[in-house]
Every structure is written in structure tokens, then in C-alpha cells.
Amino acid sequence: MATTSPTLAAPRSPRRSGRGTTRGNLELYGWVFMRVSGALLIVLVFTHLFMNLVVGDGVKAIDFGFVAGKWADPVWQVWDLLILWLAMIHGTNGMRTIINDYATRTGTRLTLTGLLYLAFTVIVVLGTLVIFTFDPCPPGAPADVLASFCTAG
Amino acid sequence: MPEAPAGTLYRGREGMWTWVAHRVTGFLIFFFLLVHVLDTSLVRVDPEAYNAVIGTYKNPIMGLGEAGLVAAIVFHALNGVRVMLVDFWSKGTRYQRQLLWGVIVVFVILMAGFLPVQLGHIFGGE
Numbered sequence: 001m002a003t004t005s006p007t008l009a010a011p012r013s014p015r016r017s018g019r020g021t022t023r024g025n026l027e028l029y030g031w032v033f034m035r036v037s038g039a040l041l042i043v044l045v046f047t048h049l050f051m052n053l054v055v056g057d058g059v060k061a062i063d064f065g066f067v068a069g070k071w072a073d074p075v076w077q078v079w080d081l082l083i084l085w086l087a088m089i090h091g092t093n094g095m096r097t098i099i100n101d102y103a104t105r106t107g108t109r110l111t112l113t114g115l116l117y118l119a120f121t122v123i124v125v126l127g128t129l130v131i132f133t134f135d136p137c138p139p140g141a142p143a144d145v146l147a148s149f150c151t152a153g
Numbered sequence: 154m155p156e157a158p159a160g161t162l163y164r165g166r167e168g169m170w171t172w173v174a175h176r177v178t179g180f181l182i183f184f185f186l187l188v189h190v191l192d193t194s195l196v197r198v199d200p201e202a203y204n205a206v207i208g209t210y211k212n213p214i215m216g217l218g219e220a221g222l223v224a225a226i227v228f229h230a231l232n233g234v235r236v237m238l239v240d241f242w243s244k245g246t247r248y249q250r251q252l253l254w255g256v257i258v259v260f261v262i263l264m265a266g267f268l269p270v271q272l273g274h275i276f277g278g279e
Contacts, residue, residue, distance in 0.1 A: 062211075
């Protein structure tokens with residue numbers, strides 16, 4: 001009798017089906033990233049909103065000269081770059097979750113996810129290039145739209 | 154035992170509706186972010202083109218839209234803190250409803266500080 005008893009895996013031992021056993025921890029890293037980036041974005045974005053919408057004349061003060069004045073300082077360049085990258089990865093991962101929840105057909109899901117990753121790539125590359133190739137005093141621009149430090153001296 | 158409507162797993166109440174609001178605000182903020190990077194990119198094209206486009210952000214209707222955007226961001230941020238407390242604080246799940254009330258109180262305080270400033274900017278004289 002003892003010789004015929006089957007061997008049973010202990011309860012809660014990992015499933016070993018031969019396929020899909022090494023999925024990796026990518027979803028775990030995504031879950032952690034949402035929390036770490038979210039905490040950082042609270043500081044980065046609240047400061048961004050305060051500087052641009054609250055201080056001084058708020059949104060009424062924003063023009064080319066305002067942006068030039070901010071990005072003349074490497075601190076604000078890095079600040080905005082961090083918002084761009086963290087918010088785009090955070091938001092893209094959130095949108096991926098939403099797509100996976102509601103797009104039940106495989107074709108729809110793959111199409112939407114492809115568009116999402118395309119938008120991510122375009123926006124992140126474009127935004128990064130703009131921050132680092134920005135010229136606060138472009139030659140040929142009329143003086144009245146430029147920051148005061150372009151024309152001074 | 155509260156009765157759930159037939160045919161759905163959704164339980165309603167604070168937890169579900171906060172989850173819905175977090176999802177909706179995140180969705181809206183994402184699309185604003187795409188537009189915001191595109192409009193800011195105009196600084197690289199032409200200063201006057203940038204000023205023309207950013208000028209549209211200063212009319213009263215867009216100004217109210219910005220107030221809505223800030224409200225969405227503030228809610229998403231505060232509820233994000235609530236989500237992290239539920240995840241990492243040992244008593245977070247037990248107090249998730251009270252945490253929502255904390256989110257609402259801080260939200261009202263921050264918006265009470267921001268809204269008069271924003272309305273003053275967009276409706277105040279030049």
C-alpha cells in the first residue's frame with residue numbers, strides 16, 4: 001500500500017509546470033516604481049505648479065521670456081527633466097494598466113499599447129531635446145519677446 | 154452585511170469610488186501632460202509662436218480648466234499618499250475610509266488656498 005501512494009507536493013510550494021515559471025519580477029518593479037515616482041512627483045509637481053501658477057502673476061506671467069529665465073538655470077532644467085521622465089513612465093504604466101483592464105480583445109489591446117508606447121517615445125524624446133537644446137536668446141527673434149538678460153549689455 | 158447589486162463584484166462605497174476617481178484623474182492628467190510637452194516644445198520653434206499658444210492658457214475658460222487640472226493633480230497626489238499608507242502602514246487597510254476623509258480635508262485646504270489666487274490671476278486686471 002505504501003509503495004503505491006503518489007508523491008504530493010507540499011501545500012504552497014511553487015508550481016513547476018515547465019512553462020511560465022520564470023516570469024521575472026517586472027510587474028513587482030513596476031508596482032514599486034509607481035510608489036517611488038509618485039512620492040517624488042508630489043514634491044516636483046507641486047513646486048512646479050506653485051512656481052508657475054501661484055507666484056507673482058501666475059499663468060498670466062508665462063511667456064517665452066519666463067521659460068528662458070527658468071531654463072537659464074540648470075536646476076530647473078534638471079527639475080523639469082525629472083518631471084518629464086518620471087511622470088511619463090508613471091503615466092504610461094498607469095495607462096497600460098487601464099488598457100489591460102478594459103481592452104479584452106488581443107488585437108485592440110496590442111494596438112492601444114503600441115500607440116501608447118509610440119506616444120511615450122515621441123513625448124520623452126521631444127521634451128528631452130527641447131530642454132537641452134533650448135536657446136534662451138535665439139538670434140533673429142524680436143527683442144520684445146526675449147528675456148531681459150538677452151538684450152542687456 | 155451590505156448587499157451588493159446582482160451581477161457585479163464592485164462593492165461601491167469609499168474604496169471603490171476613490172479607486173475610480175484615482176483612475177479618472179490619472180487618465181486626464183496623462184493627456185494634459187502630452188499636450189503640455191507639445192505646447193512647451195514651441196519654445197524651440199519660435200518665441201512668438203510659443204507666446205501665441207501660451208496666450209490661450211490665459212483666457213478665463215482655460216483658467217478654469219487649469220483650476221480643474223490642479224484639482225485633479227492634488228486629488229491624485231493625496232490619494233496616492235493614501236494608497237501608499239494602505240500598502241505600507243500596518244493599520245492602513247483598517248483605516249482606509251478615514252484616510253479618504255483625510256485626503257478630502259487636505260484637498261479642501263489646498264484648493265481653498267489655490268482657487269482665490271488662480272481666480273485673481275485670470276479675472277484680475279492686467
